[in-house]
Amino acid sequence: MSFFEVAVNAPLPQTLTYGPPEFSPVPVPGMRVLAPLGGRLVTGYVLAVLDEAPEGVEVRRLAETLDDEVLFPPEHIPFYRWLASYYHHPLGEVIATALPGGIDVRSSLCVRLTEDGREPLAALAATAEASSPSWLARLLEAGELSAAATAAARRRPKEQRLLAGWERKGWVSVARGLSTAQVRRKTEAVLSLVPDAGAAPLKPSERRTLELLRELGGDRGPVPRRALTAAYGGAGAALAGLLRLGLVRQGERQVYRDPFGETPPFFPPPEQLSPEQEQVLRQLAPAVDSGGFTPFLLHGVTGSGKTEVYLQAAAAVLAQGREVLLLVPEIALATQLEAQFLSRFGERVALLHSGLSPGERLDQWLRILRGQAPVVLGARSAVFAPLRHLGLVIVDEEHESAYKQADGLRYHGRDLAVMRASMAGCPVLLGSATPSVVSSHHARQGKYTPLALTRRVRDQSLPAVEVVDLGHSERLIAEPFFSVILAEALEKNLAAGQQSLLFVNRRGFASSYMCRDCGHILRCRHCQVSLTLHRGRNRLLCHYCGYSLPAATVCPQCRSERLAGLGIGAERIAASVATLLPAARVARLDSDSAGDRREHLAVLKAVRQGEVDILVGTQMIAKGLHFPGITLVGIVWADSTMAAPDFRAEERGFQQLTQVMGRAGRGEMPGRVIIQTHRPEHHIIQLARDNEYNVLFEREIALRRELGYPPFTRLINIKLSGPEEAEVERAAQAVASFAEAHPACRGSNPVQVLGPAPAPLARLRDRSRWQLLLKGGDLGRLHQLARAILHEARPTLRGRELRLALDVDPEDMM
Numbered sequence: 051m052s053f054f055e056v057a058v059n060a061p062l063p064q065t066l067t068y069g070p071p072e073f074s075p076v077p078v079p080g081m082r083v084l085a086p087l088g089g090r091l092v093t094g095y096v097l098a099v100l101d102e103a104p105e106g107v108e109v110r111r112l113a114e115t116l117d118d119e120v121l122f123p124p125e126h127i128p129f130y131r132w133l134a135s136y137y138h139h140p141l142g143e144v145i146a147t148a149l150p151g152g153i154d155v156r157s158s159l160c161v162r163l164t165e166d167g168r169e170p171l172a173a174l175a176a177t178a179e180a181s182s183p184s185w186l187a188r189l190l191e192a193g194e195l196s197a198a199a200t201a202a203a204r205r206r207p208k209e210q211r212l213l214a215g216w217e218r219k220g221w222v223s224v225a226r227g228l229s230t231a232q233v234r235r236k237t238e239a240v241l242s243l244v245p246d247a248g249a250a251p252l253k254p255s256e257r258r259t260l261e262l263l264r265e266l267g268g269d270r271g272p273v274p275r276r277a278l279t280a281a282y283g284g285a286g287a288a289l290a291g292l293l294r295l296g297l298v299r300q301g302e303r304q305v306y307r308d309p310f311g312e313t314p315p316f317f318p319p320p321e322q323l324s325p326e327q328e329q330v331l332r333q334l335a336p337a338v339d340s341g342g343f344t345p346f347l348l349h350g351v352t353g354s355g356k357t358e359v360y361l362q363a364a365a366a367v368l369a370q371g372r373e374v375l376l377l378v379p380e381i382a383l384a385t386q387l388e389a390q391f392l393s394r395f396g397e398r399v400a401l402l403h404s405g406l407s408p409g410e411r412l413d414q415w416l417r418i419l420r421g422q423a424p425v426v427l428g429a430r431s432a433v434f435a436p437l438r439h440l441g442l443v444i445v446d447e448e449h450e451s452a453y454k455q456a457d458g459l460r461y462h463g464r465d466l467a468v469m470r471a472s473m474a475g476c477p478v479l480l481g482s483a484t485p486s487v488v489s490s491h492h493a494r495q496g497k498y499t500p501l502a503l504t505r506r507v508r509d510q511s512l513p514a515v516e517v518v519d520l521g522h523s524e525r526l527i528a529e530p531f532f533s534v535i536l537a538e539a540l541e542k543n544l545a546a547g548q549q550s551l552l553f554v555n556r557r558g559f560a561s562s563y564m565c566r567d568c569g570h571i572l573r574c575r576h577c578q579v580s581l582t583l584h585r586g587r588n589r590l591l592c593h594y595c596g597y598s599l600p601a602a603t604v605c606p607q608c609r610s611e612r613l614a615g616l617g618i619g620a621e622r623i624a625a626s627v628a629t630l631l632p633a634a635r636v637a638r639l640d641s642d643s644a645g646d647r648r649e650h651l652a653v654l655k656a657v658r659q660g661e662v663d664i665l666v667g668t669q670m671i672a673k674g675l676h677f678p679g680i681t682l683v684g685i686v687w688a689d690s691t692m693a694a695p696d697f698r699a700e701e702r703g704f705q706q707l708t709q710v711m712g713r714a715g716r717g718e719m720p721g722r723v724i725i726q727t728h729r730p731e732h733h734i735i736q737l738a739r740d741n742e743y744n745v746l747f748e749r750e751i752a753l754r755r756e757l758g759y760p761p762f763t764r765l766i767n768i769k770l771s772g773p774e775e776a777e778v779e780r781a782a783q784a785v786a787s788f789a790e791a792h793p794a795c796r797g798s799n800p801v802q803v804l805g806p807a808p809a810p811l812a813r814l815r816d817r818s819r820w821q822l823l824l825k826g827g828d829l830g831r832l833h834q835l836a837r838a839i840l841h842e843a844r845p846t847l848r849g850r851e852l853r854l855a856l857d858v859d860p861e862d863m864m
Contacts, residue, residue, distance in 0.1 A: 051069060051070065052070060052076070052099050052100065052101070053067050053068065053069055053070075053099070053100040053101075053102065053103045053109060054067065054068050054069075054070070054077065054083075054096050054097075054098070054099060054100065054112065055067060055096070055097045055098040055099075055100055056068050056083060056085055056094040056095065056096055056097065056112070057094060057095045057097055057130075057140075057141040057142035057144075057145055058085055058087055058092050058093070058094040058095075058142045059092055059093045059094065059095075059142045059143060059145075059146045059154060059156070060087060060092055060140070060142060060143075061140050061143065062140055062142065063140060063840075063841070065097060065141060065142075066085070066087075066094075067100065067103050067104055067107060067109055068083075068085055068094075068109060068110060068111065068112045069103075069109050069110065069111040069112065070111065070112060071083070071111060071112040071113060071114055071115055072111055073114075074112070074113075074114045074115040075115050075118070076115070077096045077112070077115040077117075078096065078099070078120065078124075079096050079097055079098055079099065079120070079124040079127065080096065080120030080121060080122050080123060080124045080127075081095075081096050081115060081116070081117040081119075081120055081121060082094065082095060082096075082115075082116040082117050082121055082153075082155075083095075083096055083112045083113075083114065083115055083116060084112065084113040084114040084115075084116055084155055085112055085113065086110050086111075086112075086113055089226075090156065090157040090158075090226070091113055091155075091156060091157040092156045092157070093116070093146070093154045093155050093156055094112070094142065095122070095142060095145045095146075097127050097141075098127075116155060120419075121149060121153075121419070122145065122148065122149060122419075122436055123419070123436050123438050125438065126148075126436065128473065129469070129470060129473055130144050130145050130148065132469065132473075133459070133461065133466070136833075136858060137459060137460060137461055137856070137858050138833075138836055138837065138840055138856045138858065139458075139459045139460075143458070143459065144459055147431075147434075147458060147459045147461075148431075148434035149415070149434075150233065150408065150411045150412040150415045151233070151408055151411070152233035152408040152412075153233055153412065157226050157227065158197035158200070158201065158226070158227060159197065159200050159201070159204070159224050159225070159226055159227075160194055160195065160196070160197055160200050160224070160225055160226075160227055161189065161194060161195040161199075161200045161203070161213060161222050161223075161224055162193065162194040162195075162222060162223050162224075162225060163189055163190065163193050163194065163221075163222055164220055164221060164222060164223055166219075166220045166221060167216065167219070167220065167221025167222055168190070170219075170221060171186065171189070171190060171216070171221055171222075172190055174186070175187060175190060183203065183209050183212065185199050185202075185203060189222075197227070200224075205851075207850075233408040233409050233411075233412050234409075235304050235412065235413075235416070236304065236305050236306070236307055236409060236413065237302045237303060237304050237305065238274050238275070238276065238302065238303065238305050239274070239275040239276075239300055239301075239302055240272035240273060240274055240275065240300070240301055240302060240303050241263060241267075241272060241273050241274075241275055241278060241289070241298055241299070241300050242263075242267060242271070242272040242273070242298070242299055242301070243260070243263060243264065243267065243297070243298060244296055244297055244298060244299050247295075247296055247297045248296075250295050250297065252291075253288065253291065255284040255285075255287065255288040256288045256291050256292055258282060258284065258285075258288070259278070259282060259284070259285045259288040259289060259292060260292065260297065260298075262278060262281055262282050262285065263278060263298065266278065266281065272301065272303065275289075275300070304416075306413040306414075306416075306417060307407070307409050307410045307413050308410075309401050309406050309410040309411075309413075309414060314388060314389035314392055314393075315389050315393075315655075315658065316389075316393050317389060317390045317393040317394075318393070319358075319361075319394065320355075320358060320507075323355070323358065323362075324354075324355060324503075324505070324507050324508075326354070326355075326502070326503045326504065326505060327355050327358060327359055327362075327503065327507075330348065330359055330501045330502075330503060331359060331362055331363065333346075333499070333501055334346065334359075334363055334477070334479070334501070335366070337477040338363060338366050338367055338441070338442060338477060339366075339370075341441070341475055341476055341477075342475055342476070342477075343471055343472045343474075343475055343476065343477070343478070344477045344478075344499060345468060345471070345477070345478050345480070345492075345497070345498045345499065346477065346478070346479045346480065346498060346499045346500075346501055347448075347480050347481075347485055347489050347490070347492070347493040347498040347499070347500050347501065348479060348480065348481040348482075348501040348502075348503065349482065349483070349485050349490070349493075349500065349501070349502050349503070349743075350481065350482075350483060350502070350503030350504075351483055351503065351504060351505070351506060351512065351712070351741070352483045352506075352512075352708070352709065352711070352712020352713075352716075353506040353507065353510060353512075353676075353712060353715075353716045354483075354503035354504070354505060354506055354507060355503060355506075355507040356446070356481045356483075356503060357387065357390060357446075357676075358507075359479075359481075359503075360376060360444050360446070360479070360481070361390065361391070361394050363442060363444070363479065364376070364391075364394075364395070364425060364442060364444070365394065365395075367441035367442040368395070368398070368424060368425070368441075370441060371439070372424070372439050372440065372441025372442070372476070373424040373425070373426070373437040373438070373439050373440050373441055374424065374425045374426070374440075374441060374442045374443075374444070375426050375432065375433070375435055375437060375440060375442070375443045375444070375467070375470070376391070376425070376426065376427045376428075376432075376444040376446065377428065377429070377430070377432055377433060377443075377444065377445045377446065377453070377463055377464070377467055378427070378428070378429055378446045378447065378674070379429065379430070379446075379447050379450035379452035379453050379463075379673075380429060380450075380452050380669075380670065380673075381403050381404065381405040381429055381650065383446065383447065383673065383674040383675070384401065384403050384405070384427060384428060384429055385405075385650060385651055385654060386654065386674065386675055386676065387427060387446070387674075388401060388427055391425060391427055395425050397423075398423055398424055398425050399423060399425045399426075399427060400414045400417050400418050400422075400423030400425065400426050400427070400435075401414055401426075401427055401428055402414055402415070402418075402426060402427075402428035402429075402431060402432035402435055403428040403429040403431065403432060404429065404431070405650070415435075415436060418435050418436050418437060419436040421438070424437075424439075429452075429463075430452070430453050430454075430455065430463035431463075433461075433463050433466045433467050433470060440470065440471070440474035440476050441476050442476055442477055442478075442479065443467050443468075443470060443471040443474075443476065443477070443478040443479070444478075444479045444481065445463070445464050445467045445468075445478070445479070445480045445481065446481050446482075446674065447481070447482055447673055447674055447709075448464050448480035448481060448482045448485065448486065448489060449482045449484055449485055449486040449489070449705055450673070451698075451702070451861040451862065454859075454860075454861035454862070456862060460855075460856075460857045460858065460860075462859055462861070464480065465859065468480075480498070483708060483709065483712060484704065484705040484708050484709060484743060485743075486701070487698075487701055487747060487750045487751060487754070487761070488760055488761045490747050491751060491761045492761070506716075510715060510716070510720075511715070511720060512712075512715070512721075512741060513683065513711060513712075513714040513715040513720070513721030513722055513723045514720070514721070514722050514723070515711060515722075515723045515725065515738075515739045515740075516535070516722070516723070516724050516725070517725045517727065517730045517735060517736075517739055518533045518535050518536065518724055518725065518726045518727070518730075519727065519728070519730040520533065520687075520726050520727060520728050521728050523535060526630070528629070528630075529626045529629065529630050531618055531622070531623060531626060531686055531687070532626065532630065532686075533724075533726055535724060536684050536686075536724045536726060537630060539682055539684070539722065539724055540627070540630070540631060540634075540664065540682065540684065541631060543681060543682045544631055544633070544634050544663055544664070548679065548680075548681045548682065548719060549657070549660070549662065549663060549664070549665070549677065549679040549680045549681065549682075550663065550664045550665070550680065550681070550682040550683070550684065551664070551665045551666075551667075551671060551677075551680050551682070551683045551684070551710075551713050551714070552623055552627065552664060552665070552666045552667075552683075552684045552686055553667065553668075553671065553672060553683065553684070553685050553686065553710045554618055554619065554620050554623045554666070554667075554668065554686045554687065554690075555668060555669065555687070555690040555691055555706070556582075556617070556618060556619040556620065556668065556690065557582065557584075557593065557619050557620055557621070557640050557641065557642055557668055558582035558583060558584045558591065558593075558619035558620070558621055558622075558642070559582075559583045559584055559585040559586075559615055559619050559621040559622040559625070560582065560583040560614075560615025560616055560617050560618070560619060560622060561580070561582055561616065561617030561618065561619055562580040562581070562582070562583075562615070562616045562617055563580070563581055563582075563583050563590055563601075563613055563614070563615055563616070564613065564614060564615075564616050565605035565607065565608060565610050565612065565613055566610070566612040566613065566614055567605065567608055567610040567612055568605060568607050568608040568610065570605050570606070570607040570608070572590060572599070572603075572605075572606070572613070574592035574594070574595065574597050575597060576592070576595045576597050576813075576814075576815050576816045577592055577594045577595055577597070577811070577813055577814045577815060578811065578812050578813040578814070579592060579593075579594060579811065579814075581597075581598075581599065582619065583601060583615040583619075584621060584642065585601070585615075585621060585622075585625070586621060586642070588600065588601045588602070589601055590603070594811070594814050594815065595814065595815045618686065618687060620638055620640045620642075620643075620666055620667055620668050621638065621640075621642070621643075623666050623686055624636055624637075624638040624666040627664050627666060631663075631664070634663040634664050635661065635662050635663045635664070636662070636663065636664045636665075636666065637653050637656060637657065637662040637664075637665050637666070638653075638665075638666045638667060639653050639654075639665060639666070639667035639668075639670050639671050640667050640668040640670055641668070641670070653665075654675070657677055657679075657680075658677060658679075660679055665677075665680070669706070671710075671713070672706055672709050672710045672713075673709040673710075674709075675713060676716055677713065677716065678716050678717025678718070679717060680713055680714060680715075680716070680717075680721075681714060681715055681717075681719045681720070681721050681722065682714060682721070682722050682723075682724070683710060683711060683713050683714040683721070683722070683723045683724070684723075684724045684726070685707065685710055685711075685723070685724070685725045685726060685727075686726055687726055687727070688703075688707060688725050688726065688727040688729075688735060689727055689728055689729055691703040691706045691707060692732070692734055694864070695810050695863065695864075696862075696863050696864075697754070697757070697759050698861075700734050700746075700750070701746070701750055703734045703738075704734050704737055704738050704743075704746050707725065707734070707735070707738035708738050708741065708743070710723075711723045711725075711738065725738075725739065733749075734746075758802075758825065758827075759825075760859075762827065763825050763826055763827045764825075764826060764827070764829055764832055764859065765823060765824065765825055765859060765860055766823070766824040766832060766833075766836050766856055766857065766858050766859075766860075767821055767822075767823055767824075767856070767857040767860040767863065768782075768785060768789075768806075768821060768822045768823070768824065768836075768839060768854065768855075768856060768857075769809070769819065769820075769821050769854070769855045769856075769857060770782045770785065770806075770819070770820045770821065770852065770853065770854050770855075771814075771817040771818065771819045771820075771852075771853050771855075772817060772818060772849050772850060772851055772852040772853065773816060773817060773818070773850060773851055774818065774849065774850060775813075775818035777848075777849035777850065777852060778818045778819070778820050778849065778852065779806075779818075779820055780849070781820075781847045781848075781849055781852055781854070782805070782806035782820035782821070782822060783806060784843070784846070784847060785806070785822065785839060785843050785844075785847070785854070786803055786805065786806045786822050788838075788839065788842070788843040789801075789803045789822070789824065789835060789839060789843075790803050792835050792838055794826075794831040794832070794834050794835040794838075795835070799826065799827050799828045799831070800826070800831075801824055801825065801826035801828070801831055801832055801835050802824070802825045802826060803822060803823075803824060804822060804823040804824075804825060805820075805821060805822035805823055806820050806821065806822040807820065807821065807822070808820055808821075809821050809863075809864065810863065810864045811864050817853075821863075823863075824836065836856055836858070839854075839856075840854075840856065
């Protein structure tokens with residue numbers, strides 16, 4: 051009998067061994083299975099077939115094989131194992147993260163009301179309404195709680211004890227069921243003629259249906275039933291007779307949901323490349339032609355034609371019968387690049403990003419897995435695309451922190467892209483107008499091969515930049531967020547029939563809401579952050595947990611109704627522009643205004659077609675987008691780009707300013723940029739104005755060398771959280787003491803322990819947060835200490851709902 055190594059989708063650090071299922075086909079590596087775990091069933095992933103089971107282990111049989119074909123390539127299993135080891139994350143959860151969402155199957159508990167319990171629980175709800183669980187009314191009304199509601203109740207100790215007592219009394223029963231996958235493959239009914247079928251007397255409608263089936267099918271294979279009934283209204287009734295006579299057979303086949311919506315605009319290839327583009331492609335050609343892992347860093351100024359380099363390199367790889375993976379940091383960039391890649395490669399392109407519906411994402415995954423889409427374009431999670439013959443990996447805007455996953459499996463998409471290329475033995479091309487300091491250091495040290503595009507295509511000039519000192523420049527009285535200089539520039543640009551872009555680094559209408567009588571700032575009741583006013587929704591919103599209040603509220607401190615919004619956001623700037631220039635067609639692009647992919651595409655299309663005069667937005671419009679009609683860029687308040695408590699804050703401020711400035715003057719007309727700031731003398735403002743990337747790099751690398759930050763060391767952030775701050779603090783102190791006593795923190799090149807301290811955002815979603823930082827130059831010792839904290843220190847921590855998580859190579863210290 052064969053045995054199977056399985057990684058289950060559960061927080062287990064090790065894989066498990068199972069026997070074959072009794073009433074289901076035998077699985078192979080790359081398939082999903084339903085596996086018993088304790089008293090429940092969970093989705094598992096087959097990693098290997100074993101000849102024998104480990105000694106002394108009781109082996110249970112798998113319950114069911116869930117797939118009839120592999121769902122992930124078996125050759126990707128070493129990549130998943132490396133991920134689990136490097137990021138200290140359970141292997142089964144790594145694979146679940148990699149696969150399309152909504153396809154898991156697991157058993158779950160469900161609370162059901164019994165006849166004996168209906169009367170006493172109704173009386174309890176009536177007499178103890180304030181103290182009874184919030185879900186009791188739902189249980190009485192529906193007769194049961196959903197699996198999710200049951201799980202939530204069982205996670206709270208008080209409610210778990212309550213349910214156990216009611217179960218003993220026979221008032222409720224707790225039953226186990228199987229939750230089915232939320233997303234399934236889409237199929238359609240198809241019809242075909244039965245060859246050599248005998249003759250039979252037919253009705254006119256049946257003869258017409260047969261003729262139509264021959265006409266639509268021919269050599270093209272089965273005909274969709276809906277196409278037949280659409281072409282002839284009588285076909286539906288006629289088919290019943292034809293199927294009964296055996297003249298026609300009906301089957302089903304999988305169809306793919308269309309992720310593109312309306313047809314994207316067509317972008318023809320340029321008539322000729324710039325000399326620098328040709329030089330870069332010549333440097334890439336040997337690695338593309340011969341294969342082998344070679345990392346490149348392409349530093350190209352904004353508008354220098356990096357996308358065309360990607361397209362040309364991808365075409366060369368496809369000509370060799372290999373595959374291409376292109377990552378972008380955000381969906382906004384994916385939607386623009388998909389039009390260019392579709393124009394060049396057509397149906398060979400697949401998309402993978404969170405803007406797709408779960409069904410669309412599953413379909414795209416299967417197209418890639420079956421070799422039907424050798425070009426994959428997507429955001430961070432596309433790094434897991436099931437490509438089997440990878441020939442080139444491209445990471446656009448490689449400096450972006452958006453490549454880092456913030457929770458769960460906290461991976462970095464760029465770093466995984468480099469590892470995938472290394473394991474696949476193919477080149478990887480990292481591109482940016484403002485490369486990360488770490489990547490530039492690698493290029494200068496010879497770890498990456500540097501490539502450069504120093505000029506814009508067609509010899510376009512970089513935009514002229516003007517810095518406006520908000521402390522000393524005249525501002526509009528009616529619209530104080532606009533200097534007279536910026537307001538006049540917007541008016542002139544509008545009169546000239548040219549487009550403008552305004553960048554503001556915050557969502558909403560006002561970043562805080564203050565009582566005019568007592569000065570109290572309204573805060574989220576679950577997080578230690580101020581609520582943001584969203585005037586379009588007429589609500590105050592927490593951007594971290596989603597808690598909201600009506601804007602027409604009273605001060606909780608003094609009960610005053612005199613409340614006012616303070617600060618700026620994209621919504622407020624868009625409203626101010628509409629007031630300032632009522633004739634202008636103003637659009638806004640941020641995560642509030644473009645809640646789904648179609649809204650997002652509609653705004654981009656309107657800008658591209660000249661139907662928008664002024665585009666206002668957040669980081670979504672700050673990078674990569676190419677709008678030739680935009681000649682003026684206004685940065686409303688540059689100071690907000692450099693305010694984070696992070697050693698990378700100045701690097702990111704420079705990158706964001708440079709990227710936003712690069713949206714101006716990408717067409718026939720020259721561009722102009724106006725930067726509004728209270729700190730015009732700040733070196734980041736001046737370096738961005740003068741496009742002095744190399745000066746920024748030398749300054750940053752000297753500081754990091756002196757202070758011992760990446761790229762000279764590596765970091766792991768230990769995050770602890772829980773509902774009680776005192777318990778979280780005690781746990782953080784205990785972990786720090788354990789770490790400092792560990793051998794990795796002694797001897798030569800020891801690991802440093804910084805902290806513990808409260809996180810800058812000290813409370814989120816009703817959980818207090820503390821953290822400590824491990825810093826070291828020896829990666830092996832750093833991971834040795836991290837493993838010890840997870841497996842030795844974490845089990846000893848005591849506290850209600852206390853959580854400890856590791857963030858390897860953190861990007862966000864908040």
